[in-house]
Structures are given as structure tokens and as C-alpha cells.
Amino acid sequence: MESGYSAPMSSPAANVAPLQISAVSHSYGETPVLHAVDLQVNPGEFVVLLGPSGCGKTTLLRAVAGLVTPTEGAIEIDGRVASESGEDRIPTEHRGVGLVFQEYALFPHMNVAQNVGYGLQTPSPARVNGLLELVGLVDFAERLPASLSGGQQQRVALARALAPRPSLLLLDEPFANVDAALRDALGALLRRVAKEQGASVLMVTHDQEAALSMADRVVVLEPTVQGGVVIQDAPPITVYREPASETVAQLTGPCTLIDALANGEKASSPFGELTLTEAKKGPVRAMLRPEQMQFVPDPKGNVKVVGHQFVAGNHRLQCVGPSGPTQVLQSSATPPPPEGTAGRIEVAGPAWSLTD
Amino acid sequence: MLLPLMGLAFAIIDRQPDAFTGKVSTIEDLVSGAGVGVLLLRSVALAVSVSIGSVLCGGWLAWVEHRTKVPRWWALITLLPLAMPSYIVAATLRSALSPGGWIGSTLSLPHMTGFGVAVIVLTVITAPLSQLIIGAALRNTSPAEEEAARSLGASPQRVFRTVTFPRLRPAIGFSGLLALLYAISDFGAVAVLDVPVLTWRLYLAVENQDVARAAILGGATLLATLPLFLATRWLRGTQIHSGVANRRLITRKTANPTHRWITIAVLALVVGVGVLIPISTMGGWVMDGLRRDLSFVNPMGALLDTTGAALAGALLTVLLATLPAWAVVTRQRKQQGGGWLEDGVYLTSALPGVLLALGLMLAALQFAPTFGSGTYGLLLGSGTLLMIGYSTRYVAEVFAPLRVAFQGLDPRQIESARVLGASPLRRFQTVVLPSIAPGVAVAFVIGFNAIVKELPVTLLLGSATGLRTLSFRIWDRYNESLWHDAGVAGLLLVLLAFASAACTVRWRQSA
Numbered sequence: 058m059e060s061g062y063s064a065p066m067s068s069p070a071a072n073v074a075p076l077q078i079s080a081v082s083h084s085y086g087e088t089p090v091l092h093a094v095d096l097q098v099n100p101g102e103f104v105v106l107l108g109p110s111g112c113g114k115t116t117l118l119r120a121v122a123g124l125v126t127p128t129e130g131a132i133e134i135d136g137r138v139a140s141e142s143g144e145d146r147i148p149t150e151h152r153g154v155g156l157v158f159q160e161y162a163l164f165p166h167m168n169v170a171q172n173v174g175y176g177l178q179t180p181s182p183a184r185v186n187g188l189l190e191l192v193g194l195v196d197f198a199e200r201l202p203a204s205l206s207g208g209q210q211q212r213v214a215l216a217r218a219l220a221p222r223p224s225l226l227l228l229d230e231p232f233a234n235v236d237a238a239l240r241d242a243l244g245a246l247l248r249r250v251a252k253e254q255g256a257s258v259l260m261v262t263h264d265q266e267a268a269l270s271m272a273d274r275v276v277v278l279e280p281t282v283q284g285g286v287v288i289q290d291a292p293p294i295t296v297y298r299e300p301a302s303e304t305v306a307q308l309t310g311p312c313t314l315i316d317a318l319a320n321g322e323k324a325s326s327p328f329g330e331l332t333l334t335e336a337k338k339g340p341v342r343a344m345l346r347p348e349q350m351q352f353v354p355d356p357k358g359n360v361k362v363v364g365h366q367f368v369a370g371n372h373r374l375q376c377v378g379p380s381g382p383t384q385v386l387q388s389s390a391t392p393p394p395p396e397g398t399a400g401r402i403e404v405a406g407p408a409w410s411l412t413d
Numbered sequence: 414m415l416l417p418l419m420g421l422a423f424a425i426i427d428r429q430p431d432a433f434t435g436k437v438s439t440i441e442d443l444v445s446g447a448g449v450g451v452l453l454l455r456s457v458a459l460a461v462s463v464s465i466g467s468v469l470c471g472g473w474l475a476w477v478e479h480r481t482k483v484p485r486w487w488a489l490i491t492l493l494p495l496a497m498p499s500y501i502v503a504a505t506l507r508s509a510l511s512p513g514g515w516i517g518s519t520l521s522l523p524h525m526t527g528f529g530v531a532v533i534v535l536t537v538i539t540a541p542l543s544q545l546i547i548g549a550a551l552r553n554t555s556p557a558e559e560e561a562a563r564s565l566g567a568s569p570q571r572v573f574r575t576v577t578f579p580r581l582r583p584a585i586g587f588s589g590l591l592a593l594l595y596a597i598s599d600f601g602a603v604a605v606l607d608v609p610v611l612t613w614r615l616y617l618a619v620e621n622q623d624v625a626r627a628a629i630l631g632g633a634t635l636l637a638t639l640p641l642f643l644a645t646r647w648l649r650g651t652q653i654h655s656g657v658a659n660r661r662l663i664t665r666k667t668a669n670p671t672h673r674w675i676t677i678a679v680l681a682l683v684v685g686v687g688v689l690i691p692i693s694t695m696g697g698w699v700m701d702g703l704r705r706d707l708s709f710v711n712p713m714g715a716l717l718d719t720t721g722a723a724l725a726g727a728l729l730t731v732l733l734a735t736l737p738a739w740a741v742v743t744r745q746r747k748q749q750g751g752g753w754l755e756d757g758v759y760l761t762s763a764l765p766g767v768l769l770a771l772g773l774m775l776a777a778l779q780f781a782p783t784f785g786s787g788t789y790g791l792l793l794g795s796g797t798l799l800m801i802g803y804s805t806r807y808v809a810e811v812f813a814p815l816r817v818a819f820q821g822l823d824p825r826q827i828e829s830a831r832v833l834g835a836s837p838l839r840r841f842q843t844v845v846l847p848s849i850a851p852g853v854a855v856a857f858v859i860g861f862n863a864i865v866k867e868l869p870v871t872l873l874l875g876s877a878t879g880l881r882t883l884s885f886r887i888w889d890r891y892n893e894s895l896w897h898d899a900g901v902a903g904l905l906l907v908l909l910a911f912a913s914a915a916c917t918v919r920w921r922q923s924a
Contacts (some may be wrong), residue, residue, distance in 0.1 A: 149831040162825035176833030296699040
């Protein structure tokens with residue numbers, strides 16, 4: 058090794074975090090986009106950065122790749138300072154990270170094998186072939202990107218990014234340009250391939266289903282006037298069950314928010330008495346997921362069915378109640394109640410109360 | 414662009430005393446003495462006639478190409494006159510139509526004025542442009558709109574009047590304006606036909622070293638072309654978007670015998686005057702020279718001079734256009750505009766060649782002496798001014814394909830290469846160059862093709878260099894009535910022009 062950053066592709070010590078972001082803020086001119094973001098990706102971990110559009114998540118990803126220099130804070134890759142206090146210490150081409158663009162950005166004049174081999178220091182047909190096998194595109198090695206489907210192009214982009222054995226793989230909205238059926242297959246492939254190649258992953262998305270199903274850990278960014286801030290950093294089930302804010306609750310799936318009056322672990326609400334996950338005192342806002350609630354027909358109930366959809370084997374009942382619209386999940390084993398049916402909501406299990 | 418205009422301005426402000434009377438003439442004297450008003454009127458009359466003819470011929474051909482069942486090659490051969498220089502078309506047509514010429518004597522035509530011949534020549538040369546522009550608009554109108562009108566009970570005439578024509582109006586206006594600008598700026602045809610219009614009289618004033626008169630005529634030419642140019646830029650973005658959700662590209666085509674005869678007549682005019690008469694007439698000149706055993710000047714020197722000058726000029730033009738093209742593309746990408754930069758580039762090339770050459774000469778005369786007394790002669794004699802003239806004249810033509818090439822370069826691809834560890838040099842070689850190379854090659858050949866055919870800048874700025882290009886040879890021999898030599902040079906030039914134009918067609922298709 059001649060110099061400090063001449064060996065970006067080599068695997069660092071197993072206990073060094075592939076990515077450590079400390080207090081990174083960024084603004085484009087007068088417009089703030091990120092505010093004091095802390096984020097760590099541990100070896101072998103699959104982290105998803107979830108947020109609505111405009112929260113600065115793509116900017117953060119580009120800052121890690123060195124395509125944007127954050128105005129404040131530090132980014133360390135494999136234990137080496139890549140940028141600090143508004144200055145890049147390691148240029149993009151020496152950071153040794155893999156990046157898959159939303160638009161794939163394949164080189165249109167090179168065939169699939171040439172694209173995949175582009176980042177290798179020394180040409181290695183065996184490595185290229187191995188990667189193509191991994192993503193199932195061996196037969197397409199000689200084809201030009203334009204002749205491939207969207208999903209195939211994405212797999213080429215993935216193989217190209219992994220070819221130099223980066224310890225960190227960055228994915229920018231990888232499912233933005235593929236349909237839902239393909240998304241699940243690609244997601245599974247992505248997870249498997251990244252694990253096999255020993256790459257930690259930081260994926261940016263606004264797609265909650267993809268985020269929750271793939272991630273080891275979800276980092277939620279919320280846009281504020283100061284720019285995007287990290288509002289929650291937790292495993293998928295925690296983010297779903299115990300969201301840190303109303304925004305996170307709504308970003309991670311359908312939910313019903315109701316006002317309740319807490320007295321210890323019990324709270325009284327329009328849906329009757331609730332059990333809270335934590336003891337509280339006074340007015341709280343309880344969050345209920347569709348699968349926690351059950352609709353019971355009752356002429357004197359305070360909820361009315363206004364419609365239903367049949368989704369993925371379940372009935373999704375659209376109801377209107379004291380807290381506004383409510384979505385309730387019902388097994389398709391029983392027929393859904395007709396529109397206009399009055400009833401009440403019965404809650405199973407403890408409810409999460411939001412702290413404002 | 415500013416340089417020639419500044420030269421012109423200085424010459425008008427800082428008038429030199431007359432060599433004989435020693436008196437500095439006032440601007441009013443110059444304007445009335447030069448007959449600027451009459452020349453301007455004649456220029457405008459010529460341009461308006463050409464514009465109407467061009468839109469009628471080109472519009473008809475576009476209609477026929479897109480809406481009737483004519484063989485496809487009919488429409489393609491009408492584009493051939495685009496590659497012809499106007500002075501060759503003018504010289505051969507006049508010769509053929511003259512009472513002793515092969516068409517004039519067979520049809521015993523009455524003598525035609527230079528003005529009439531110039532209108533025909535410039536109409537034929539600009540018609541393909543109108544055909545392309547109106548054709549593009551026709552292609553963009555969906556037949557579904559016309560069908561909707563028919564289903565609502567409109568007659569075919571009413572459909573054309575109320576649906577089709579309004580959609581074509583911007584394209585018709587734009588092509589008419591371009592033809593106006595082309596005709597008012599043209600030098601070759603009016604010079605060969607000796608039509609007393611602004612550009613030709615301006616050239617004569619420059620040749621007679623009558624700087625004051627030249628400057629006034631130059632100013633008048635500028636006044637005539639500038640509003641036209643501004644109007645073309647203003648009309649450029651005007652287009653009506655289709656009201657159809659899913660556009661079908663296939664139009665039902667009609668076959669109409671009357672249309673067929675009109676088409677054959679227009680086709681005969683455009684292809685006959687634009688291609689067949691020039692080539693056969695020049696061939697006739699050469700045959701006549703051989704039969705009479707006249708001595709021919711070896712054309713090899715002129716061919717080499719033309720190729721060399723055009724290669725160097727095209728290279729310089731591409732270099733000159735690269736920076737603004739790159740700047741416009743990056744600015745548009747960042748949504749910072751850049752329209753003014755583009756307008757500047759197009760304005761430079763909108764200046765008539767004679768005016769540009771004059772302005773450069775005047776600017777050099779004005780500024781060169783500050784760098785030593787021999788600087789002006791050096792600039793002119795070394796071909797520096799000639800190269801500057803070529804590159805400013807054609808910077809817009811080269812700019813357009815370059816801009817398209819740069820637009821095709823995706824910044825994400827360069828970023829991808831960077832993330833994958835490629836050095837700046839490797840990024841340029843492996844990503845940037847392969848992406849832009851075809852477009853740059855097309856730009857170079859377009860510049861080459863234009864310079865090969867160029868006349869006024871070559872005459873005014875090139876004569877002191879000792880370069881004797883094909884266009885120079887044609888001009889020189891034609892004026893000496895040495896038809897056989899002019900014919901050889903003309904045929905070679907047409908060959909070079911067609912060959913390079915064919916290259917761009919193939920490149921465009923592969924790119």
C-alpha cells in the first residue's frame with residue numbers, strides 16, 4: 058500500500074463500521090436540506106433510509122459517495138475520514154463504495170460484461186462471470202444495455218457496483234423504475250447478493266413496504282424547516298409498532314390515531330378502554346394499526362362502514378368513526394359487512410401512545 | 414460576434430476624409446448618395462418573393478411526402494438542392510435560360526431579368542428547408558384530430574382550414590422567416606446575376622475600398638436582417654401541443670391524380686433547377702472546352718486548397734462552438750437558462766457573410782495598428798482573419814449538433830465511473846468521448862461542408878492569403894467567361910459538397 062487511500066477495496070477490520078456519519082448538515086445555497094444527521098452502518102448490516110420526497114435522503118447518499126460535499130459534519134468510510142467540516146478528504150474515485158443509481162446509469166456503448174468489469178483494477182473475466190451468474194445474466198454478457206429490460210438493467214447496475222468488492226453498497230431508490238411484482242424478487246436478490254459479497258448496504262427509499270421487509274434497521278428522515286433530520290433509528294418492527302412521531306406512523310403504513318385519556322396503563326378512548334404499552338397520565342394520542350382492530354356490527358356503535366377493498370387475501374374496511382377515517386383489516390374468511398353498517402371497534406393488544 | 418459589429422460602428426462614427434475632395438461626408442450624404450433606400454427596398458422585395466415561393470413549394474412537398482401515396486424517394490431527392498451553393502445554381506440557370514442557352518433556345522424564352530432568376534434560384538434552394546420544417550410539423554399532427562373533426566361533420570376543406578392549417582401555422586411562419594433571412598443575406602446568387610441589392614453593392618463597395626459607403630451599406634444590411642433574426646428566435650419555441658393522448662404515427666394517405674401533376678411540376682422545378690441544370694450545364698461547359706481544345710487549369714491545387722482551408726476552418730469552428738454548447742447544456746441542466754448564450758451564437762451566424770467579412774476587416778484595421786504597423790497585413794495574409802471569418806460564420810451550424818451530443822451525455826454515467834474509481838482521464842476516454850464522438854464528427858463535417866461552399870468570406874478575407882479555393886476559382890473564371898475551367902471547379906465542388914453531406918446523413922442515422 059503506497060498511500061492512505063490506495064487500498065479502498067480491501068476489507069477493513071471486521072469491527073470497524075463501514076459508514077459513520079456524524080452531525081452532517083447540508084444546504085444548497087440558502088435552502089437547508091439536511092440537519093445534524095447521525096447515522097452508522099455496521100459490518101454486514103442492511104440499513105434503509107426512509108423518508109418522504111424532499112427530506113434530503115438522496116443528498117445524504119450522494120454525500121457518502123462524495124458527489125456532494127456536506128457543509129458541516131463528518132463522514133467516515135471504513136474508519137477513514139472521507140469528508141469533514143465542508144471539505145472532501147477522499148475524492149469519490151478513491152472512496153471505494155458501490156453506488157446503484159435510481160436511473161442505473163449504465164454505459165450505453167459498453168456491453169453488459171464491460172459494464173460490470175469497469176470498476177475492476179485489473180480485468181478479471183472470472184469475477185465478471187461470477188457476478189453475472191449471481192444476478193442471473195450470464196447469457197446477456199454480450200448484450201448492450203439498451204436491449205435489456207428495466208429489471209435486467211438494474212441487475213447489471215448491481216453487479217457493476219459490487220464488482221470491486223466494496224465494503225459499503227449505496228442504493229438510491231432501487232425500486233423506483235420497476236413494477237411491484239419485480240420489486241419483491243429484486244429485493245430478495247439484492248439482500249442475498251449483498252450478504253454473499255460481504256457488503257453492508259445503505260438503501261434510500263420512500264417505499265415503506267420495501268423498507269420494512271428488507272431492512273435490518275430503518276432510519277427515518279423527516280423534513281423540517283432546518284432540513285431533513287433523523288427522527289427514528291430502529292429495527293423495522295419497532296418503527297412500525299412504536300413510531301417516534303405521527304409522521305413516522307403514517308410513513309410506515311396505514312394507522313388510526315385517536316385521542317385518549319391515560320391513567321397508568323389503562324386509557325379511556327372512543328373505542329372503549331385501551332391498554333397502553335407504557336404507563337402515562339393525562340391526554341395521549343394512541344396509534345392503532347389495522348390488524349389490531351376488529352369491527353363488530355352494533356346498531357348503537359359509533360363507527361360506520363363506508364366501503365371496502367379486497368387486498369392480498371384480506372378485506373380492508375374503510376370506516377368513519379369519532380377520530381375520522383379508520384382502516385380495519387378483516388380476514389376474508391367471513392364476508393365484509395355491507396356499506397352503511399354501524400358498529401364498534403374492538404382493540405386487541407396494547408396500543409402505542411405517541412409522545413409529542 | 415461583437416468584433417465585426419464594433420468594426421462597423423467605428424467605421425461609421427470615425428469617418429475618414431474623402432481621398433479626392435478631402436471632405437468628411439455626413440451620414441445623410443452617405444445614405445442618399447449610396448441609394449440605400451432603393452437597395453433596401455429591392456432586397457426586401459427579393460426576400461419576400463423568395464419566402465412566399467419557398468413556403469408554397471416546400472409546404473406542398475411536405476404535404477405530399479406525409480399525406481399522399483407518392484414514392485418515398487420523391488421526397489428525398491427534393492432535399493438535394495440543400496447541398497448546392499447558390500452561386501453555382503444561379504450561374505448555370507442564367508446560362509441555360511439565356512437566349513443562347515440550351516433551355517432558352519429550345520423554348521425560345523424571353524430574356525429574364527437577374528431579379529427573376531434570383532427569385533427562382535433562391536426559392537429552389539430554400540424550399541427544402543421549408544419542406545423539412547413544415548414536414549416536421551405535419552408529422553407531429555395526429556390524424557386523430559382530423560378524424561375527430563370529420564366525425565363532427567366537417568368537410569375536408571373545413572378540416573384543413575380549421576384543424577390542420579392552424580397546427581401548421583407556426584411552422585409555416587418559421588420557415589417563411591428563415592427563407593426571408595436566407596434571401597436577404599445571400600451573396601452568391603445576386604452577385605452572379607448582378608442584382609443590385611444590399612449585399613452585392615456592399616461587396617462592390619468593399620472591393621473598391623470605399624469604406625464609408627461600405628459601412629453605411631453594412632449598417633443598412635444589419636438593420637434589414639436583425640429584426641428578421643429576432644423574429645426567428647421569437648418564433649422558435651412556438652408550437653402547439655397535440656390534444657391527442659396516444660399519438661398514432663400512421664396517417665391514412667390519399668392518392669389524387671391532380672395532386673400528382675402539381676407534385677411533378679414542383680419536383681421538376683426544385684430538382685431540375687437545383688441539381689440537374691447545374692450539373693448538366695457545368696458538364697456542358699467542360700465538354701465544350703474539350704471539344705474546342707481549350708487549355709484547362711489543373712484543378713488539383715484548388716481542390717487541395719479547398720480541402721485544407723475547410724478542414725482547418727471546420728476544426729476551429731468546432732473548437733469555438735464547444736465552449737458555448739457545453740455551457741448551454743450544463744446551464745439548462747441546472748435550469749439556469751443560458752438562452753442568451755444560444756441567441757448570441759445564432760446571431761453571429763445570422764450576419765450575412767459579406768457583412769461579417771467587412772466587419773472583421775474594419776475591426777482589424779481599427780485595432781491591429783496598436784500591435785504594430787504590419788499586424789493588419791499579417792492577419793489578412795496569414796489567413797487568420799479568414800479562419801476567424803469561417804468559424805464565426807458557421808459557429809451556429811456546428812453548435813446545434815454539438816449541443817445535442819452534449820445533451821446525450823448523462824452526468825449520472827460520469828458519476829458512476831467516478832464511484833467505480835476511474836480517474837478523470839479514464840472517465841473522459843471511456844465515458845465522455847464515446848458518447849459525444851459521433852455528434853462531434855457530424856458537427857465537424859457540417860462545418861466542412863459549409864466552408865467548402867462559402868463564397869463572400871473567402872473572396873474578401875481569403876484573396877490576400879494566396880489560397881485559391883474551388884469557390885474562388887469558379888468566381889474568378891466565371892467572371893472571365895472561362896466557362897470550361899469554372900465547370901471543372903464547380904463539378905469538383907459539388908462532388909465534395911455531396912460527399913460530405915452524405916457522410917452526415919449516414920452518421921446521423923448511426924448516432
